[in-house]
Amino acid sequence: MTQADLTAQSPARAAPRTGRPAATVITRLTARKAVRSGVVWGYVFGALIASSAVSYTRIYQTQAARDALAAAYGANNATSALFGPAPQLQTVPGFTAFKIGMTLILLGAVWGLLTSTRLLRGEEDDGRWELLLAGQTTRGRAAAEALAGLGAGACALWALTAILTVGVGLDSSVGLAAGPALYFALAMTATAVMFLAVGALTSQLASTRRQAASYAAGFLGGCYALRMIADAGVGLHGLIWASPLGWVEELRPFAGPQPLALLPIAAFTAVLAVTAVRLAGLRDAGAGILADRARSAPRLRLLSGPAGLAIRLARPVVFGWWTAIALSALLFGIIARSAGSTISGSSAQGVLAKLGASGTGTDAVLGVCFLALAVLIAFAAAGQVTAARSEESSQRLDHLLAGPVSRSRWLGGRLLVAAVVLLAGGAAAGLFAWLGAASQHSGAGLATLLTAGLNLVPPAITIGGIGVAAFGAWPRRTAAVVYTALTWSLLADLAGGFGGSGAASRWLLDTSVFHQMTSAPAAAPNWTANGIMVSVGVGCALLGGLAFNRRDLVGN
Amino acid sequence: MLNLAIRAEGLTKRYRAVAALDRLDLEIAPGEVIGYLGPNGAGKTTTIKLLLGLISPSGGRAEIFGADCQRRPAETHRRLAFVAGEANLWPTLTGAETLHLLGRVHGSVDVAYRDELIARFDLDPAKKVRAYSKGNRQKVILIAALMTRAELLLLDEPTSGLDPLMEEAFRLSIREARDRGQTVFLSSHILSEVEALCDRVGILRAGRLAEMGSLAQLRQLSARTVQATFDGPVPDLSRVPGVSSLAVDGRVARCQVRGPVAPLLTVLAGANVTELLSREPSLEELFLAQYGEHGDDQPLTAREVDQAQAARVADNTRADNTRADSTRADNTEIASTQVARHDAG
Numbered sequence: 001m002t003q004a005d006l007t008a009q010s011p012a013r014a015a016p017r018t019g020r021p022a023a024t025v026i027t028r029l030t031a032r033k034a035v036r037s038g039v040v041w042g043y044v045f046g047a048l049i050a051s052s053a054v055s056y057t058r059i060y061q062t063q064a065a066r067d068a069l070a071a072a073y074g075a076n077n078a079t080s081a082l083f084g085p086a087p088q089l090q091t092v093p094g095f096t097a098f099k100i101g102m103t104l105i106l107l108g109a110v111w112g113l114l115t116s117t118r119l120l121r122g123e124e125d126d127g128r129w130e131l132l133l134a135g136q137t138t139r140g141r142a143a144a145e146a147l148a149g150l151g152a153g154a155c156a157l158w159a160l161t162a163i164l165t166v167g168v169g170l171d172s173s174v175g176l177a178a179g180p181a182l183y184f185a186l187a188m189t190a191t192a193v194m195f196l197a198v199g200a201l202t203s204q205l206a207s208t209r210r211q212a213a214s215y216a217a218g219f220l221g222g223c224y225a226l227r228m229i230a231d232a233g234v235g236l237h238g239l240i241w242a243s244p245l246g247w248v249e250e251l252r253p254f255a256g257p258q259p260l261a262l263l264p265i266a267a268f269t270a271v272l273a274v275t276a277v278r279l280a281g282l283r284d285a286g287a288g289i290l291a292d293r294a295r296s297a298p299r300l301r302l303l304s305g306p307a308g309l310a311i312r313l314a315r316p317v318v319f320g321w322w323t324a325i326a327l328s329a330l331l332f333g334i335i336a337r338s339a340g341s342t343i344s345g346s347s348a349q350g351v352l353a354k355l356g357a358s359g360t361g362t363d364a365v366l367g368v369c370f371l372a373l374a375v376l377i378a379f380a381a382a383g384q385v386t387a388a389r390s391e392e393s394s395q396r397l398d399h400l401l402a403g404p405v406s407r408s409r410w411l412g413g414r415l416l417v418a419a420v421v422l423l424a425g426g427a428a429a430g431l432f433a434w435l436g437a438a439s440q441h442s443g444a445g446l447a448t449l450l451t452a453g454l455n456l457v458p459p460a461i462t463i464g465g466i467g468v469a470a471f472g473a474w475p476r477r478t479a480a481v482v483y484t485a486l487t488w489s490l491l492a493d494l495a496g497g498f499g500g501s502g503a504a505s506r507w508l509l510d511t512s513v514f515h516q517m518t519s520a521p522a523a524a525p526n527w528t529a530n531g532i533m534v535s536v537g538v539g540c541a542l543l544g545g546l547a548f549n550r551r552d553l554v555g556n
Numbered sequence: 557m558l559n560l561a562i563r564a565e566g567l568t569k570r571y572r573a574v575a576a577l578d579r580l581d582l583e584i585a586p587g588e589v590i591g592y593l594g595p596n597g598a599g600k601t602t603t604i605k606l607l608l609g610l611i612s613p614s615g616g617r618a619e620i621f622g623a624d625c626q627r628r629p630a631e632t633h634r635r636l637a638f639v640a641g642e643a644n645l646w647p648t649l650t651g652a653e654t655l656h657l658l659g660r661v662h663g664s665v666d667v668a669y670r671d672e673l674i675a676r677f678d679l680d681p682a683k684k685v686r687a688y689s690k691g692n693r694q695k696v697i698l699i700a701a702l703m704t705r706a707e708l709l710l711l712d713e714p715t716s717g718l719d720p721l722m723e724e725a726f727r728l729s730i731r732e733a734r735d736r737g738q739t740v741f742l743s744s745h746i747l748s749e750v751e752a753l754c755d756r757v758g759i760l761r762a763g764r765l766a767e768m769g770s771l772a773q774l775r776q777l778s779a780r781t782v783q784a785t786f787d788g789p790v791p792d793l794s795r796v797p798g799v800s801s802l803a804v805d806g807r808v809a810r811c812q813v814r815g816p817v818a819p820l821l822t823v824l825a826g827a828n829v830t831e832l833l834s835r836e837p838s839l840e841e842l843f844l845a846q847y848g849e850h851g852d853d854q855p856l857t858a859r860e861v862d863q864a865q866a867a868r869v870a871d872n873t874r875a876d877n878t879r880a881d882s883t884r885a886d887n888t889e890i891a892s893t894q895v896a897r898h899d900a901g
Contacts, residue, residue, distance in 0.1 A: 208647075208686075294687035295680075296650055303649075303657040313646065395644045399697065402608050402638035402710075403661040404630045552611035 026132055026145040027152075030119050034153025041111050042157040045104055045188060046164025048491070052100045053092050057173040066090045081232040081335045084249050092174050093184065093254035104188045105248055106224070111157070112195030113202075113216035116150050121203035121212040124286060133285055140281025147200055147273055154193045161185040180254065187253040190265050194244050195220065197272035204279035207288030214320055221324060225331060232335045244268055306400055307413030314387065318421050321380040325373055325425050326432040329453075332369035333436020336362045336444070362442045366433060366452070367522025373429045374456040374514055375490055380425055381460040382482045384418035385467030389478040393556045407549050415468065415541060422460050429453040444521060452520035458533035459513035463489070465537030465544075472547030475554050489513045559622035561586045561708050561739040562607065566616030569602050576602040578763040579616065584741065584756075586621075586707070589734050591750030592743040593843060594760030600743040601641060603760075604712045607741075608638060620708060634663065637701035641713040641743075643693035645685045651696050652681035658700040670703035676725045691717040702729050708739045715746060727752060751839045759843060771839065778837045779812035784824055785831040796820050 060066045070089035080086065084102050088094025120143070123129045133142055162185035169176030176184075199216045206212035226243035229236055240246035241264075250261040283289050302308040388411070391397045400410060430446075430453025437444045467482030474481070492512035509515045516533055518526045564582040568575065577599040584590050594600050605611045607618055609629040618625040620632040645654055655674075659665035674681055677695045685693060694717045701709060715726050730753050733740055744750050750757060757774060759767040767774060779800070786807045793809060794802050797819045802811040813820055817834075824832070 292686075294684055295682045296684065297682070298650055298652040298656065300653060300656045303653055304660045306661065309646075309657060313648070395640065395642065396646060398608075398610060398638070398640055399645070399658060399700075400661055401610060401629075402633060402636075403658070404633040404663060405661055406630055550612075553605075 024145070025135065026137065026142050027149045029132070030146040030149025031152035032149075033119055034115055034150050035156040037111070037115055038153040038156030039160055041107075042160025042189075043164070045107070045157070045161040045185075046167075048100050048104065049096060049161070049165050049184075049188070050168035053096045053168050053174045053176070054171065056092050056095045056099075057171075060095075063090070066095075069095070081228045081331075084227075085231055087252075088255040091254065093176055093180065097184065097187075097254045101188065101253070105191045105245060106220075108157075108189055108192035109195040109220050109223075109245070110217075112154075112192040112197075113199040113213060113220065115153060116196045116199030117203050117209050117212040117216060119150060120146055120200055121206065122209040124203075125209050130285055138281065139283075139285060140277050143200075143204075143280030144277045147196075147277065150196045150200070154189065154196055157192055158185055158189040161189055180257070183251075183257060183259075184253040187248060187251040190248045190251065190262075191245060194265060194269050194272075197269045197276070200276040201272045201279070204276050204283060205289045207286075207290070207292040210317075211288070214317075217320075221327070225327065228331055228335075305413070306405055306410045307417060309400075310414045310417045314384070314417060314421065317383060317387075318380070321376065321383070321421070322425060322428055325376050325380075326428045328369075328373060328376065329429040329432035330436040332366060332373075333433040333438075333442075333444075333449075334440055336365045336369065336433075336437055336440070336442060362437065362444055364522045366437070366444065366449075367519035370429065370433075370452060370456060370519060370521075371493070371514060373453075374459055374517060377422055377425045377429070377456050378460040378463045378486055378489070378513070381418065381422055381464035382467055382486050384414070384421060385464055385471060385482050386479045388414050388468075389471050389475060392475065392553055395553075395555055397553065401553070408545060411468075411545050411548060415464075418464060419461075422457050422464070423454065425460075426453040426455070426457040429456055448521050451525060455517060455520040455525040455530065458530040458537070459489070459517050461537035462513045462533045462540075463537075465540035468541040468544035469547075470544070472544030472551070475551070476556075489515075559586075560584060560619070561588065562618070562620055562741060564603075564607075564616065564618040567603070567606060567613055567618050568615035569599075569606060569611065570614040575763045577606065580765055582618075582758070582765070582768075584739065586739050587734070587737050588756060589730065589740040589754050590742065591754030591757040592741060592760065593745065593747070593750060593757060594743075595745055598760040599763045600760060601712055602763075604638070604710050604741075604743060607710060608633070608636075635706060636708040636710055637662065637704045637706035639697050639701045639709070639711045639714040641716060643690070643697045643717075645693055645696060647686035648684060650682055650684050651679055651688070651692075654685060654696055655681065655700055655703070658697075659703065662700075662704045662706070664705070665703050666705050667703075669705065670699065673699045673702055673729065676729070677722060689717075691719060691722065694718060695722065698726065698729075702733070705736070706738070709733060709741065711740065711742045711744075713744055714742070715744070715749060723749070747839045747843060757839070767842075774839075774842050775836050778842055779814045780817070780837060781810070781835045782813050782817070782820065783808065783810045783833040784827075784829050787828040787830045789827075791823055791827045793820070793823060796823050 060069055067090060070086075084098065084105075086094070086098035089098060123132075129142075133139060137145070162182050165176075165181040165185045166178050168174055169178065169181040195216065198219055199212065202212040202215040202219075203209075206215055223243045223245045226239055227246040227249065230239035230243070230246060231237070231249075240250060244265070247261050247264045247268075250258055251265075252258045252261075279289055302312040397410070401407060427450060430450035433453070434444060434446045434449040437449070463482065463486050466485045467478060470481035471478045489512040492508045493514040513533060516526075516529050518524065518529070560583055562582055562584040564580050567577060567580040567582075569577040580599075580603060592600055592603070602611070606613055607620060607625055609625045609632070612626055621635055623631045625632055649657070655670065659670070677699060679692060679695045679699065683692075685696070688696070694714070698714055701711070709730075715723055718726060727749070730740055730742070734753075740753075742750065742754060751771065754771075756768065756770050758765055786809070788807075790804050790807060790809050793799055793811060798813050798815045798817070799811045799820060800814065802809065804810075811820075
């Protein structure tokens with residue numbers, strides 16, 4: 001018999017074989033989800049870059065206007081600490097990198113860490129990973145294959161960003177060559193790649209998706225704080241090389257490109273990815289490297305009812321938010337004075353005024369900084385709403401509502417807890433900004449800053465209220481609605497905030513809750529607008545509560 | 557007059573065109589233990605969620621102890637306890653914390669009984685829910701419901717994931733509940749469990765209540781199985797009134813008998829019978845008769861049921877002791893009995 005005959009007769013060979021070898025299955029499965037998300041966000045990245053570049057050419061048409069802008073921001077320690085240095089504001093690309101760069105760097109990092117923790121640890125949490133591991137693979141190899149899939153997602157993100165950036169560069173008024181455009185897109189997506197790797201590593205360390213994401217987010221916060229100090233003009237610029245976000249800044253996409261900074265980025269990503277794969281091979285499936293305490297003594301104090309349970313469940317997340325808010329506010333307070341001193345008089349104030357801040361020096365800078373805190377607090381509000389929905393979708397709520405607990409009592413308790421979380425977050429923002437400012441002997445008073453902190457809460461209440469309305473009417477769409485409302489407000493404010501004119505731009509700004517908020521302490525809080533925002537939020541929440549009372553509970 | 561524990565009138569739940577539950581009428585007296593049978597998707601969970609008011613009916617109404625399930629949920633919930641089919645609990649809480657929480661939410665807990673149940677079900681309450689297996693999470697919600705000593709227990713497939721030892725502990729607990737006068741509504745697809753515990757059985761079929769009655773009543777409606785071994789030629793039994801599905805294998809004759817057995821006994825008395833076995837239909841066979849589906853919605857014809865039963869009898873007699881064997885067979889779930897029927901066919 002020939003070899004071919006033997007092969008044909010062997011039953012194992014004769015059995016029908018479908019699909020490709022297991023090696024590419026996990027890659028393709030992960031890539032499919034990662035690429036889908038990468039395409040969507042690549043589009044957002046590209047659209048932000050394009051809109052920013054185009055709006056610059058429309059608003060700052062004369063060289064004089066561009067010089068004034070450069071004078072205002074070019075040597076401003078406050079904006080430098082927040083958004084990164086701005087060496088070439090007279091050029092379209094330089095301005096675009098400054099205006100949108102830090103937003104994209106942070107957005108990319110968040111996308112990276114959420115995507116990789118979701119597709120690695122999240123799949124493991126849901127039990128799907130074990131199904132894949134049962135195939136012809138090992139734990140380490142499966143992790144490497146999934147990482148390859150994540151890489152495909154990063155490529156999609158870069159490709160879409162690059163296409164749109166090159167496209168807007170063709171516009172004659174923008175005038176950006178393809179080479180620099182591609183390099184810019186690379187710089188803007190570099191953090192996404194690094195934080196995909198960070199998320200991959202924390203997915204091996206932690207034993208739940210939430211833990212993995214919060215470790216990675218904590219690392220991101222540390223990186224941001226480091227580069228903030230480095231850029232704050234307090235003589236510590238060397239620290240920039242200690243932060244992965246700093247490396248991206250050192251790529252200097254439009255101002256004397258420095259591709260050598262790609263080296264630490266690539267090395268960091270590679271080391272983390274290899275470590276993640278090694279750890280994945282070492283640990284048990286379903287477990288984390290860091291021991292998870294499986295047993296603990298009962299802590300019963302809060303567990304006396306639905307509201308107490310809400311506090312108990314929210315506690316770790318809420319402490320995370322409060323810490324982030326307090327630390328950011330502290331840093332803002334510290335840098336506010338030195339930053340403020342550089343903008344006294346001149347055209348600088350005019351530019352800050354366009355961001356909504358008036359007043360002088362320290363207050364004006366804090367006013368702009370507090371916008372970022374308003375966004376953090378609104379994210380906390382959205383998180384509270386989606387947490388309530390996940391109680392229902394996981395059917396854990398059934399156990400409570402099968403007892404003598406009315407739906408209104410359950411939802412009301414949760415919303416009360418959420419309101420306290422937001423108010424305390426606002427108060428913490430004011431208090432810690434004051435502590436930071438006081439350490440620099442700047443004159444901002446505690447009462448003023450506390451008021452400014454509480455002034456951050458109404459937009460969050462509106463966002464939360466919209467979320468509750470969605471929870472009542474379209475429960476399965478809760479997260480989509482609340483995060484769309486939030487992202488829309490954020491993008492509208494960013495897009496319109498750097499000086500827009502014309503009806504369209506004003507209309508866009510008006511739809512943003514963050515624009516409705518005055519930037520205290522630079523301006524006095526607008527209590528009428530705040531009252532309206534709170535009323536809209538509470539009204540939406542009431543309607544949502546009524547709808548929730550009347551509808552069926554629905555799972556996933 | 558005492559209020560009924562559960563009363564449903566024309567209770568209906570539609571999801572778009574599909575009727576998950578179709579005009580259900582139920583009357584369950586306090587102290588009854590009711591088995592509620594049906595395969596996946598028959599409407600068992602829908603019924604319980606309607607009784608709890610977690611979803612609202614498309615038509616009809618339901619009451620628990622005389623209070624409307626939709627309008628006065630807090631009142632009805634004070635008197636009942638619920639065990640979900642899927643024990644989704646808060647992963648960061650420990651077993652003890654979960655029990656404490658659910659006890660406080662319900663309002664009344666028999667602490668001594670709770671501790672007894674924890675020991676009986678061999679639960680380690682210091683562990684976090686995240687670290688529990690499926691069976692252990694199921695134990696937590698079972699204990700949470702039983703420890704309240706609520707007047708009505710609504711149990712939705714409560715023993716999924718429990719091992720046989722824990723199944724025994726569960727049966728003991730339900731008997732205790734019955735002895736205390738608690739009403740038990742046990743939705744299940746484990747037939748042996750229902751047969752062992754329940755006074756009355758309801759069989760759901762594609763959203764409709766196909767049968768409701770005591771096991772004895774249901775059995776009377778169905779045929780009993782008779783097997784005779786002869787020390788000589790097998791007489792012709794095919795013309796005996798009430799006999800069907802006759803199968804002769806050497807000196808052994810098997811058949812189904814509907815109605816009185818006297819005519820068959822008369823014939824058998826004239827022959828040389830060395831061994832005679834007679835057996836009531838198991839719940840499994842009753843269920844199959846109700847529920848033999850070919851993937852479409854048609855019930856089995858009488859002939860097919862008889863064939864299925866004959867095959868089952870053949871199976872049982874091979875293992876000699878019919879009673880012990882039927883217990884074994886009943887322990888399998890519906891899915892496997894469906895397979896058995898297909899094998900037979």
